Amino acid sequence: MRQRYRSTAPLTSVEWKKISATRQLVVLIGFAASFPLQSTLVAAPSKDAWLAANLPAVVSLYRELHQNPELSFAEKQTSGRLADELRNAGADVDQEIGGYGVVGLLQNGPGKVLMLRADMDALPITEQTGLDYASQVRVSNPRGATVGVMHACGHDIHMANLIGTARFLSAHRDLWAGTVIFLCQPAEERGAGAEAMLADGLFVRFPRPDFAVALHVSHDTAAGEVQYRSGYSQANVDSVDITVMGRGGHGAYPETTIDPIVIAARLVLDLQTIVSREVKPIEPAVITVGSIHGGTKHNIIGNDCHLQLTVRSYTPQVRQRLHEAIRRKAQAAAASSGAPEPKVVISEGTPSLYNDPQLTDQVVSILLQTLGDPRVKESAPSMGGEDFSLYGEAGVPICMFKLGSVRQDRLNEYASKGIPPPSLHSPLFYPDAEATLQTGINAMTSIALNLLAPGETTQP
Numbered sequence: 001m002r003q004r005y006r007s008t009a010p011l012t013s014v015e016w017k018k019i020s021a022t023r024q025l026v027v028l029i030g031f032a033a034s035f036p037l038q039s040t041l042v043a044a045p046s047k048d049a050w051l052a053a054n055l056p057a058v059v060s061l062y063r064e065l066h067q068n069p070e071l072s073f074a075e076k077q078t079s080g081r082l083a084d085e086l087r088n089a090g091a092d093v094d095q096e097i098g099g100y101g102v103v104g105l106l107q108n109g110p111g112k113v114l115m116l117r118a119d120m121d122a123l124p125i126t127e128q129t130g131l132d133y134a135s136q137v138r139v140s141n142p143r144g145a146t147v148g149v150m151h152a153c154g155h156d157i158h159m160a161n162l163i164g165t166a167r168f169l170s171a172h173r174d175l176w177a178g179t180v181i182f183l184c185q186p187a188e189e190r191g192a193g194a195e196a197m198l199a200d201g202l203f204v205r206f207p208r209p210d211f212a213v214a215l216h217v218s219h220d221t222a223a224g225e226v227q228y229r230s231g232y233s234q235a236n237v238d239s240v241d242i243t244v245m246g247r248g249g250h251g252a253y254p255e256t257t258i259d260p261i262v263i264a265a266r267l268v269l270d271l272q273t274i275v276s277r278e279v280k281p282i283e284p285a286v287i288t289v290g291s292i293h294g295g296t297k298h299n300i301i302g303n304d305c306h307l308q309l310t311v312r313s314y315t316p317q318v319r320q321r322l323h324e325a326i327r328r329k330a331q332a333a334a335a336s337s338g339a340p341e342p343k344v345v346i347s348e349g350t351p352s353l354y355n356d357p358q359l360t361d362q363v364v365s366i367l368l369q370t371l372g373d374p375r376v377k378e379s380a381p382s383m384g385g386e387d388f389s390l391y392g393e394a395g396v397p398i399c400m401f402k403l404g405s406v407r408q409d410r411l412n413e414y415a416s417k418g419i420p421p422p423s424l425h426s427p428l429f430y431p432d433a434e435a436t437l438q439t440g441i442n443a444m445t446s447i448a449l450n451l452l453a454p455g456e457t458t459q460p
Contacts, residue, residue, distance in 0.1 A: 047445065050168060055438055058167075061085070062160035062433050063133045069122030069149045069156070071139065072187040075100040078120045082159060082184045089166040091182060094205075098196030102184035103206055106169060111178025114451050115209035115396070116444065117388060118155070118162035119188035125150040128427040153189065153424045154217030154405060157431055161215065161403075161440040168445045176452040179207055191237060191350040194390040203394060211359050212391050213447055214400045215440060218379075219424050221404035222411055223435035226367055226443055227379035228401045230360040234353040235284065236319045237385030238346050240309040242267070242330050244294075245340040251299035258339045260305040261294045267307070267333040268292065274325040279318055286312040286383050287322065312383040314352045353389040356397035363399045363447055370446040371439070403440050405431035 070078050079100040083093045086104030093104045100120070124141060126148025127134045137149040166182050183202075187193035203209075221227055244267065246260030268289050279285045287309060294305030311326070313319045323346060330342045367376045379402055392398040406421055410432070414421045422428035 046172075047168070047442065050171070051438060051441060054164070054167060055434065055441075058160050058164040058437055058441065059433050061163060062156055062437065065156040065159055066151050067133050067135055067137075069135050069137055069151045070120070071124060071149055072121040072190040072192070073099055075120045075186045078159070079184060079186070082118075082120070082163065085163045086166055086182055086184075089163070090170040091166060097202060097205075098186065098193065098198070098200040100186045101193065101197045101200070101202075102182075103202070104166065104182035104184075105206065106166065106180045106182065108173050108179070108452075109177045111176075111454070112210040112452055113179045113181065113207045114448055115181040115183055115212035115391070116162060116165060116448070117183040117185055117212060117214040117391070118158040119185045119193065120155060120159060121187055121189050121193070122149050122151045122155065123153060123189055123425060124148070125152045125425065125427050127152070129430045131430060148427075150427065152426060152429050154431060155188070157217050157403070157405065157433065157436055157440065158215065159184065160433075161437055161444060164437060164441040165444045165448065168441065169448055172449075175454075176449050177454040178452040180448060180452070181206060181209060188387055191385065191387045194350075194387040198390060198394055203396075209391075209396050211356075211397045211399070211451060212388075213359075213363065213398070213444070213451075214388050215403045215444065216386070216400060217405040217424070217431055217436065218402040219406065219426075219429055220411070220421050221402060221406070222408040223404045223406060223432045224371075224408075224439050225375045225377065225404040226371065226401050226439065227377050227404075228355075228360060228364050228367070228399075229379045229381060230355050230357045230364075232314045232352055232381060233355050233379075233400065234381075234386045234389070235286075235312040235314055235383045236316075236350070236352045238311040238319070238323070238349040240311055240326060241343075241345045241347070242307040242309065242326075243343040244305045244307070244330070244334060245342055246301070246303055246305070246337075247339075248303040249301050251301055254301065257301045258337055259301050260303065260339065261301070263333050263337050263339055264292060264294060264305040264307055266336070267330060270329045270333055271309070271326065274322060274329065278325055279321065283318050284312070284314050284381065284383065285318055285322060286310070287326070312385070314381075316351075319352075350385050350387045351389045351393050353386045353398075353400060354392055355399045356392065359397045359399045362451070363401065366447050366450050367401070367443055370443060375439075401443075403436060403443070405436040407432045407435060 079102050083102045086093050091104035091106045124147045127150040135150045141147050185193045244260040244264045247258040249257035275285045291308035295302040334342050
């Protein structure tokens with residue numbers, strides 16, 4: 001990451017009188033505060049008052065988004081709503097980037113470029129929260145079945161938080177300089193939205209960011225708290241489909257067949273030895289067979305059996321090793337029964353999320369000053385996936401932090417019952433929106449104000 005510099009030359013009395021009282025306070029804070037990486041915290045004295053006055057409207061937007069979810073690659077109404085909100089906040093807006101992606105540019109003179117990202121898509125889950133603003137949306141899936149649609153992963157919070165941040169930054173242009181890119185991304189749940197926007201020229205058609213920051217709600221962290229992790233934070237994610245080929249026939253005459261279900265059963269067990277015997281114990285890796293389908297009737301041996309796997313890792317080296325081993329194990333299981341070579345297809349992959357250490361250190365310093373030490377904690381690494389990682393792969397320093405979303409009293413109640421709180425992707429998950437958004441907007445605006453502090457320059 002490029003180094004950042006701030007002029008510390010004292011102002012003359014004439015210069016001091018020419019700047020606003022608000023800017024005077026910012027300058028005083030700048031000289032008083034000190035952070036790692038020589039970053040200076042920029043504070044907005046009116047932020048508490050602004051949040052008190054504007055938070056209800058942001059919560060209302062959140063509820064509207066929650067009630068009107070749309071699946072991946074179908075975020076037409078959502079993207080239009082967010083585009084209107086960004087225009088109302090003074091941003092120059094482009095739509096249909098990589099599908100229904102939206103880019104809003106808020107430009108405020110020369111300076112650095114910061115990208116803030118929110119994902120827009122929901123999940124095919126029927127909501128069971130019982131909230132008075134619960135989603136009632138139903139759609140037909142590709143198989144023709146009717147399914148519910150729900151924001152069960154917090155993307156509604158992410159979007160509302162982005163709009164709240166845009167509104168604040170637009171109303172406080174005297175506190176920052178440069179350009180903010182508000183990125184509304186489709187299809188995160190499919191691991192494809194970031195790739196689609198990049199392929200559609202995101203960093204060619206629009207200013208290339210100096211850094212990119214995002215947040216993600218956490219189901220087991222108290223509202224009012226945030227968590228961070230430098231370096232590898234989330235995993236490489238690959239979907240693997242294996243079709244084991246056999247030779248069908250009557251279940252009473254197995255000697256005339258090649259049974260693909262027996263081969264698949266052996267393969268399920270063989271796959272588990274990859275992590276336990278071919279990957280270093282200190283290297284995180286997961287191979288899960290989430291689905292296995294074969295046959296049609298009790299006494300019929302079918303022609304094939306289909307397995308669906310999710311494969312997780314951190315480093316590119318381990319990821320490649322897992323891919324190679326899965327193919328080898330599948331081929332060996334088939335060969336052991338004289339079966340045709342199986343089909344192995346790896347798809348919907350996203351790389352591991354690597355939070356730039358220098359940027360993360362700076363973000364953590366800002367969060368500590370903004371929220372206080374007890375509310376900022378280091379998180380454990382996760383085997384979940386996030387396509388925000390692709391912006392890092394494209395050469396932009398990135399940092400994603402977790403935003404607590406459940407009131408502490410609710411967490412205590414779950415603990416007293418000896419059960420975990422509903423996880424993300426659960427039909428029972430819901431955030432406590434007001435407390436979550438208050439902290440999220442406070443955190444994100446502080447990060448933006450400091451990364452885009454007036455007077456900073458970029459040294460090549």
